[in-house]
Amino acid sequence: QVQLAESGGGSVQPGGSLRLSCEATKYSRDMACLGWFRQAPGKQREGVAMLYTAGGFTYYDDSVKGRFTISKTNSKNAVSLQMNNLKREDTAMYYCVADESCQRYGGSWRASIEYTYWGQGTQVTVSS
Numbered sequence: 001q002v003q004l005a006e007s008g009g010g011s012v013q014p015g016g017s018l019r020l021s022c023e024a025t026k027y028s029r030d031m032a033c034l035g036w037f038r039q040a041p042g043k044q045r046e047g048v049a050m051l052y053t054a055g056g057f058t059y060y061d062d063s064v065k066g067r068f069t070i071s072k073t074n075s076k077n078a079v080s081l082q083m084n085n086l087k088r089e090d091t092a093m094y095y096c097v098a099d100e101s102c103q104r105y106g107g108s109w110r111a112s113i114e115y116t117y118w119g120q121g122t123q124v125t126v127s128s
Helices: none
Strands: 003-007 010-012 018-025 033-039 046-052 057-060 068-072 078-083 092-099 122-126
Touching: 003 092, 018 033, 018 092, 018 122, 033 068, 033 078, 046 068, 046 078, 057 068
Parallel strands: 010 122
Antiparallel strands: 003 018, 018 078, 033 046, 033 092, 046 057, 068 078, 092 122
């Protein structure tokens, strides 16, 4: 069974940086996409960043553009999310997601229904 192993969350002051990592294990083929969603207390889950492995296309929520960078690592089916200049509003549980298709329902990359596999989540807290 496919598992998404996340790491790298933690606490940081505003303006600081963190790097999240995610690897899909127990899966022999290539995932079509890997990325991150987040959910803050009392708020809806939202897409943060997505990488489509065929072509390397990336998408970001406007709130993180210019501050976050998603990239593929050397490991198969693994990505990292470099988060710089973190703000208090970035505080949330971050979930790694992946799917073999990513276009099953024809929705945008922000549509959580497009992703079959979800990680357990890693907490990111930004406070002084």
